[in-house]
Amino acid sequence: MEYTTVKFIHLLGAVLFLGNIIVTAVWKSLADRTGNPVIIAFACRLVNITDLAFTALGAALVVIGGIGLFHAGGIAISDSPHLTIGISLFAMAAVLWLTGLLPLQLYMSKLAAKTAAAGQATMPEAYGKCVKLWTVLGIIATVLPLGTLWFMIAR
Template sequence: MEYATVKLIHVIGAILFLGNIIVSAVWKIQADRTNNPVVIAFACRLINVTDLAFTALGSALIVIGGIGLFHATGIALSDAPYLIYGIGLFGMAAMLWLVGLLPLQIYMSKIAAKTVANSETEMPASYEKCRRLWNMVGRIAILFPLGALYLMIMRPDF
């Protein structure tokens, strides 16, 4: 593939990935602030759906575009340490999502759905514990790809 095509794929992937993780965090925080189990359950379910649709797709496009750019430009990783650091940050974000955020989201979604099904008006303490952990891990998971984005655009010399 030519350079412009793989760069477009890479940029679209970054937009989908970063856009969804930031918007998901905003949706989730705002839903939790309502203290309404129906709203929280709805937000949790949609975050799971959009993560699979946009975060996973964005990640795949980032990887495909990144590999394509690597081949199209012929840059050696030894000549571009910012690439190594950027790839590392992206990989750490992906691991946090896969082993931390995604399982928490699925569990919180189940708690919220059960709360609504039982016609309860308050979320249980187990949800609150998960929410706090999700917020903490989520902040870190957002910083890693933002750092990768900075490195990819600014290409600092190390």
């Protein structure tokens, strides 16, 4: 593939990935602040949908574009320690998302949907505990790829 094409794929993936994780955190936090189970259930469902549509797609494009850039640019990873650090941070974010955030999001979504369907006016205490953990893990899972971005552009 041509260098410009794989660079475009890589950057498009970074924009989709980073844009979605940051925007999702904002609007999910705002939905949680309402305390309204119907709004929270809707937001949780959309977190799951947009994670598949934008975060996973963005991550895949980042990986595909990154591999393409290595090949098209003739880059040797052994000569690029900043890229090794960036790739490591990205991998840590992926592991954190797959093992922590994703299962937590699915659980919160089910809990919120069940609460809304039951017509309850408030979310259960378990949901609040999940939100705290999701926030901490989410901050870490956002800082890691921002670090990746830094190491990919700074030498």
